[in-house]
Amino acid sequence: MALHLFALLRGEKHALIHVVGRTRNAKESQMKTRPETYEWLMAKTRLGRRIERLGWRRLARIYWASGAKVRRAIQAEARRCGYTPSTILAIHSR
Helix, strand or coil: CHHHHHHHHHCCCCCEEEECCEEEECCCCCCCCCCCCHHHHHCEECCEEHHHHCCHHHHHHHHHHCCHHHHHHHHHHHHHCCCCHHHHHHHCCC
16 A cells, blocks of 8 residues: 555556555546535535535635625625634635
């Protein structure tokens, strides 16, 4: 396993990663980032709404990458928790 991690650190694109019994190509495991939608953010899971479960750092990243509807929802959540939106976003800025 150390050999595979070393290959990744050297920048080899096709090095293998062993993750809990699974082998993945390093190229396949790279995540593509996309802004989350309003519907995704407000969706109810078994633990509550996603906006209530995410950390402020992640919400700040979503805030800066999203449109007005998502920004308003994050600002409302900050106010509901007793914070000013500008303070939260400044602390967890990019």
